[in-house]
Amino acid sequence: MNNRNELYRLATQQPARHPQPTVKARDLTHLIFQRPDLNEAARFLTDFGLTVSRQEAETLYLRATDATAYCYRVQRAEQARFIGFGLAVQSLADLEKLTRIPGASSVEKSEHPGNGYYVRLTDPSGFVVEAVFGQAPGKTLAHRAPLHWNLAPEQPRINATQRPPIAPAQVLKLGHIVLEVADYQATCAWYTQHFGFIPSDVQVLSDGTPIVTFMRLDLGDIPADHHTLAIAQGFMATYSHSAYEVVDADAVGMGQRVLRERGWSHSWGIGRHILGSQIFDYWQDPWGDKHEHYCDGDLFTAARPMGIHPVSPEAMAQWGPRMPRRFTKPKLSLANLILLIRNLRRSPDLTLRKLVTLMRMFG
Structure with a gap:
């Protein structure tokens, strides 16, 4: 289907902006994982560029260089x-809502670093969301400045060389999280309705069915x-x-060098995304979960249409x-096959036809 207006009509059923969301989220604050070995988790994450705080x-906390706990x-x-x-979120009143x-x-009351208050929710796909207010910021950590590039129209670096330090790429901030879900429509709607997320870009199949939504905060x-949360159609949550x-493209490249030399598994990169425009590089932690370094991403105001x-x-x-086929290949097990069936x-969003289309497209 080549008619862009028809694609737009089909895809705007959901995701779409909600006219009166319950609250409007202000930031992505943290991720929550469970791991059998905290020391091994710390070894990968510090090589990746985070700092143990x-x-x-029973619990390990890590931070970036920005002023967060x-x-x-x-x-x-x-x-x-x-x-x-x-x-x-913006206030205690938001938490009450x-x-x-x-x-x-x-x-x-939160007992995690920075304290404050929180409300714990569960989205339609079973992921936990902790809405946070009043968390005290941490001190900003020092990081190197972006390198000055000698580009054709402007060449500021004279009688000087480029020698970024051989060290893990310092993570400046947590940027976004990407989830795969079976209940795509309900999950997208939950985040637009309750946290005010705005769909920035939607990827659709040839019949106009939305399959991936990149969502940004409404600031x-x-x-x-460009996106703080992305939701993709999958066969399970x-x-x-x-x-x-990270600070610049050299940090992405140096991060790859350090992680490779220290024996970690590479997933995909280096490249530049189309939607979001980020220069990216993906790595796997000890349990096979992907973590991305990026720089130079797009920024949108609320006025930008989907x-x-x-x-x-x-x-x-x-x-x-x-993109290698293994990048999107699901972890197959008996339990996952039962869940797929x-x-x-059960799910109105997951059909055999859609599953076969995705498998042929992405392996």
């Missing part, structure tokens, strides 16, 4: 899995990252990857290596 017997929480558990993430959502907790006239901003784009492997990057019977 607190380590307890922490951005990554690892809880000791027998099985490795992703639990959920945190979103900052969120308590009225079915299944939400009451407003509780009004203040520019926001699972973590796809999380992304972390874009509609055909989905394909070629639509993932402007340049760089082709159950979701095919």
Whole structure:
């Protein structure tokens, strides 16, 4: 289907902006994982560029260089899995509004770094969302400045060389989280309705069916990252990857060198995305979960309308290596096969035809 207006009509049923969201999230604050080995988790994450801010017997906290108490929480558990993430809201009144959502907790005091208050919710796909207010910021950590490039129209670096330090890429901030879900429509609608997320770009199949939504925060006239949350159609609810901003392209490249030399598994990169424009590089932690270094991403205000784009492997990057099939290949197990059959019977968004189309397209 080549008619862009028809693609837009079909894809705007959902996702779409909600006219009166419950609250408007202000930031992505942290991720929550469970891991059997906190020391091994710390070894990868510090090589990746995060800094340990607190380590307890059962919980590990790591942070970026920006003024936050922490951005990554690892809880000791027998099985490795992703639990959920945190979103900052504007006030205690916002937290009270969120308590009225079915299944939400009451407003509780936080005992995590930075303290404050939170409400714990569960989205339609089973991911935990901790809405946070009043968390005290941490001190900004020092990081190197962006390198000055000698470009054709302007060449500021005279009688000087480029020698970035051989060290892990310093993570400036937690940038975004990408989830795969079976209940695509309901999950997208939950985030637009309750946290005011704005769809920036939607990727669709040839019949106009939306398959991936990149969502940004609604900060009004203040520019926001192209996406803080992305939701993709899958056959079960699972973590796809999380992304972390670094200072420049040399930091992305140096991060690759250090992680490769220290024996970690590379996933995909270096390249530049089409939607979001980030220069990217993906790495796997000890449990196979993908973590992305990026820089030079797009920033949109609330005025920017939603874009509609055909989905394909070629639509993932402007340049760089082709996305490997293993990047989107699901973890197959007996339990996951049972879940696939159950979701095919249960979910209105997951059909055999759609599943076969995605498998042929992405392997």
